[in-house]
Amino acid sequence: MVEKKKRERPAFNRSIAAAISKHYKDVQTNKPMAYLLMASNPLVEIAYAARIQPAFPENYACACAAGHASAGYCETAEAYNYSPDICSYCRNHLGYIYGPGENPPTGGIGEPDLLLITSSACTHYFKWWDALHEIYGKPLIFINTPRVMEPQSKPDFYMDYAMREIEQAIGEIEKAVGVKITNDKLSEAVKLSGEVVDYWQKLLEMQKAVPCPMDYSDLSNALFVLIVLAGTQEGVDLMRETYNETKQRVNEGKGILSKDEERHRLLWINIPFWYKLGIFGYFEDRGCVFPLSDYTHHIWGTTRMDGSKPIESLARKALEGELNTSVDDQIDKLLKDAKEYHIDGVIAHSNRSCRVLSVGMLDAVDIIREELNIPALVLDCDHTDERVYSDAEIMNRIDAFLEMLA
Template structure:
């Protein structure tokens, strides 16, 4: 029986209500796009053009949090979507192929267009191509190069992505029947940049002891800069959250009652067990930070004076704004180690939880190297767990509990 809980932000409640409203509104909104939300500027631009956007990836998290991943993944696998595929994809196709029609928040309506981007997750391309075939609707794909090394965006990358954006905009204008105006582009770029500013402010505030937010708060709030990017509404929500968190800092209110350990979490959290943070809270452990939060575009300031360049740079920033994984060993132990060292120092981290998540190869690559790095270089305790992000069937409570307990005993919290 868990008795200690994370003190939830009031603004998280506002956000939950906003998300429910968004899912209701999409049923009466046309044209509707299904899109990916990883630093995808096509979302910002589509909204300016009057195209509404829904996110099957986010919806997979919603279904998973409501413990439907087992049902949906099983249905998808019965239709030959193999277990090796990302569980977000299997949740999505399981939802589409389920016969009963009884879905969380009423489901999401069929799209008129599909939007994707090739900046990070390789699944986004094939998943959305499969959706294109499934719905027989157009796919607008923003093709971007992958950035693997720690250097500034080369000019030719930028030129290429701007050209790609122009092609995508042309297609989106035809679908929406509207023309993009310079004023609206400037507004969207401004809101996008401002959202980044407030997101960074939230992270900065969480360096305080006690941490005003736990990982579960951050995992909820990340919905704003990823899924409501480029909107005034999203900016207002972030401002509200930042004001509340600022107040907590001023009043020295922590996210958990007694903070004794500050841990960093690596990889995507298991959405069906987001309450795992409460198990840690019971032992005085808070998560002020996670590398998952580094994979979003807004951990860096992207100039908005030229909106097209802002959106191109945003697309090129995915997974590169300080993500620790998905890098070769050399990068891991040099720049990534330095970045990690800074975060460990800034967030006053004294332990790590590393999830190995078979659904996300990108985020799991290098996980064990990071574990070793933290153990050897920073001399901090590390807990490694096997948890899929959105396939609850793979979760073994006894196994995970054994690892948690051993970790707590190691840090003197038996």
């Protein structure tokens, strides 16, 4: 059997971990607090501009999964009639609400004063916030964005609609919390968010280096900064630190694996198994790294933000992220990036919870396999509900795939 190695992680992970634990303290104490969706969400910057503390139940689901608490929460939600067909992020949170238990991970996520939602991801989220609105009776403010099915020929009135929706939401938020969101404050938040995005884009670019400087869990840690802290100086500072360290690693030729160890560069499609992030270590022990994933590269952080045009920037953010576009858009981006990141194999997580990233995936995998002539493995699983995961079955498929690559 292959030896399991302990690898030294980049130091920025510690700073991010500190930011995460600060965030979970803030959501308990800061008021007013609003629930927000992670997706490519224009409401994050607006919340910071309005001095509203944002909290992210999806991120909380990841934290619960990592702490192996999700299966229990999903079961509780099911006992309250939420079907296993519903996304496990939602079930995790609803289960937490109905039965948090004595020691919820991170100390819990608190009760919101406000519910802010966009349709730029999927129906589950929209329904989720609507259920929360019923449960908590707190104001629900909803930005409806059209799905961009054909990014190449996006009609102009899509932008108009998104901008008007955002303007209207700003008015509703001002009314709900009694704060004026001035242009200056909004511009500042959008400008800071733009700086985070710029560092993020440079960071992703560096994943092209051989050996690959970061692994998938480092990148998904940095996603916390990109999404949750978008619009804050703290976010800019953390992303800069992450970028600087990674740049230094690249300059020194330092990778997660050494240049000799790195034998395969794989593409991961869809969300990881949050309860089993160790799987990336398993791959690394066998010479495989993941420099590219739609989840890290294409869903968020793709829109350049301009502080002088805040509403327009936020509208573009809402429309352009891959969760608000289409399968063809996903395939085009993956085909292009797979070449640039020197990808030679694909692991695709057919994630029963995430329809928006899984419907059409079988076609996507077929096309990538044929166009790039690289092998691909589809794993049927779930991002948070650990009960769906079967170690023997998943590892057997991965082992066979690795044997095929060798």
